[in-house]
Amino acid sequence: MSMRLPVTEHTSRPWRIHEIAPDFRIEDVWAFRTPGAGPDDFPAMLAALRARTAPQYQSWPVRFLFAVRWKLGALLGWDEPGAGLGGRVGSLLDRLPDDLRRSPGVNDPNIPFTPLYAVAEESAQELANKTVHTVCHLGWVPTADGEFELRMAALVKPNGLLGRAYMALIKPFRYLVVYPAMTRRWEQAWRDRAELTYGRVR
Template identity: 50%
Template structure:
């Protein structure tokens, strides 16, 4: 379920300390019910190449097109990534986050982990169009349980980056996010059913 931006800004996330110049694109409640200590499981699931998380055909097709266009237009060239065109936001971390767990990198998409705490995880990516952060928080659901909350933050690269983000907006809302939420729900349920229960 899509949430208002205030669902992210109202909480005392550590990411606020390092990303005040990034725009909040989207905030989503993830279909990942769990208990208070389940964020590490969610992070491990995101970072895995788990067959239960096989993306739907429309999702795979859109990303195949995106990677082809990226190769054609040079959007994802190494020189445009994190540490090249843009410095990593790890450089902005306060000492306690920099010295703490970084978390795993994602295996199927080009996101590199920035930091991990017991309640939040941040990963970043960069290309010719944008420097992006994915923030996953673990929040109470109001009924005694918890679930993930995903916020996408971006810093578009000039006019080209702004035009690119505007052009893909309809595809994100109509195709990418619904497919992503369905994939997450299915993968999390499969992971939950495979866990031993008392």
């Protein structure tokens, strides 16, 4: 099962995102089990996740929550083009050093995030609207048993009082609905991939 981790589990590691988004707040840090994973399996993990982003892989409570969110966004203008990247805020792509610009990651039409970079042990993607500018950071971390696991960190920069109120409002839904469903989907994505590649995993 996934596990929520202290922020220091993210800040203590030499992730490239630290130099890109030092002005963002770390909202959540989670670990996801990937039994049998080795040091070179991060690209395979990312591919397994992309294979599970289509709507049919989302649980109905998550689909309902996001449908409500997009409806509210449309009514309140949260997601208008001028409220997002290149409008209200500049993209973090403008902050990337040359080597990360050469590793842009893969765009996924099923999710609203824009890829920033994907390298051997980490990737990042961003999203901005009228409420927040946020980064989803994924990292590949060795475990005590010599295997590797997926880590996810959510970095946010709320847009004033509106953004802070929005983050407070969605917090219980993230912990009670979104993260548990994401855990099941992400860990199943790895198990399906690992069973096909290596045979039955532990």
